Amino acid sequence: MEKTKVVVVGGGVSGLTSALLLARTGKYDINLISKYLPGDYDIEYTSPWAGANWMSFATKEDKRQQEFDRITYEYLVELAKDMPSTGIWSKKVIQYVRQEDLEKESGLLGGLAEARPWFADLTPNFEPIARENLPKGYVQGITYDSFCINTQVYLPWLQSQLFVLGVDVRYKTINHIREAFDAHKSGQRAAIVVNCTGLMASKLPGVMDSKVYPGRGQTVLVRNHAPAMYNVSGTSDGDDEITYIMSRVGGGTILGGCYQQGNWNGTPDPNMAQRIIQRCLEICPELEQDGKLDVIRHNVGLRPSRVGGPRVEREKSPDGWLVHNYGAGGAGYQSSYGMATSVVNLVEQALLE
Ligand SMILES: Cc1cc2nc3c(=O)[nH]c(=O)nc-3n(C[C@H](O)[C@H](O)[C@H](O)COP(=O)(O)OP(=O)(O)OC[C@H]3O[C@@H](n4cnc5c(N)ncnc54)[C@H](O)[C@@H]3O)c2cc1C
16 A cells, blocks of 8 residues: 655754654655754754753643653663663753742743652652752752753764655745645655654744744863763843753763843854853863863754644644654653654544544
C-alpha cells in the first residue's frame, strides 16, 4: 500500500523529532524541508544555540506541559544510557532559590520555588538541599538527576536517524505555508504538512502567529568543566537576567544567561557576558580550572516563545491538514519527544477524518 505523504517544515529539534517519531511508525513517506539544517548557525535558527538541558518549568497546574516534559525525560533516560553517540549524558542538577523569588511561580522560574515540584517523583535522587548546605543568600535548594544535551552532537544525530529511516531531508525555503503541500519530492501533493518553523511562525504567511515572540538568550561557551548543572531563581542584575551552568558531554560548558522578551538583537552584549561569567563563578568557583575561564564563543539565540504556551494542534486549511508544532520557548529540547508524540497522534486523527 502506498504510504501517506507528509512534509515536515523545519530542521530544528521540533521538526527533526516530529519527523523521527512519524518515520518510526512506518506509515508515512516523509520529506523534511528547511531553510536551515544541523550544522548551520543563524539567528533565525534557535536549536543550535540552546544549552541544553532538562529542567522543567512546568507549573503544578500545567498538566499539558508536564506531560510533554515527562515523556521526553523518559526518552532521555534511554538515549543517555544506551546511545553515547547522541551527545546526551546524565548530570546532577543543583537549583538554588533566593528569598525574593519564593513567590514567583510562572514563566521561566515556574516550579523552582516549590520545595517539591511536580517532577520530584520522576527524577532520580531528588532531594531538598539542607539549609546549612546552601550558599550564602539562598533560602531553598533542590538537587536531582537530569540530562545535558550537547546540541552540536545531538542535532546531527537526529538528522542521521532520519536518513537511516529513509526520510528525505533537504534545504528549501517556503514563502507561504501552502507551498509545503507541493514540496514533496515525489511531485505528488502531501496529505499533511507539519509546521515546525519555530520563531519564524510569527512571520510566515499562512501562519503569522502574533502570539509568538523572541525570548532572547545570551550565553558564553567555555572549555572549562563544571561538576554539575546549576540554576538560580533570579539575579540582582535585572529581572531579565538569569544564571545557569550546563556541562556538556565531550567537553565545554554553557554559561547563561538572560531571557529578554521581544528582543530580536542577535549581537552578544560584552557587558552582559561579564555579568554572566561573574554570576556563574559565584555559584561554581570550581569552573575556574588553572585560575582562568577559557572562552570559546559568545552566543545569542532567540527562544520561540508563545503567549499561552506551545501550539501543538491540527488545523484544516484550504490546502489540506496542517499539524502545528512550534512555540516551545525555552523548553524545546526538554519537551521535544512529548510534543512530537502529540504530532504523531494529531496526524493519525487528521487522516481518519
Ligand atoms: C540560549 C538558549 C538556551 C536554551 N536552553 C534550553 C534548554 O536548556 N533546554 C531546552 O529544552 N530548551 C532550551 N532552549 C530552547 C530551545 O532551543 C528551543 O525551544 C528549540 O530549539 C526550538 O526548536 P524549534 O525546532 O521549534 O525551532 P528552530 O530550531 O528555530 O527551528 C525552526 C526551523 O524552521 C525552519 N524554518 C523557519 N521558517 C522557514 C521557512 N519559511 N521555510 C523553510 N524553513 C523554515 C528554520 O530554518 C529552522 O530549521 C534554549 C534556547 C536558547 C536560545
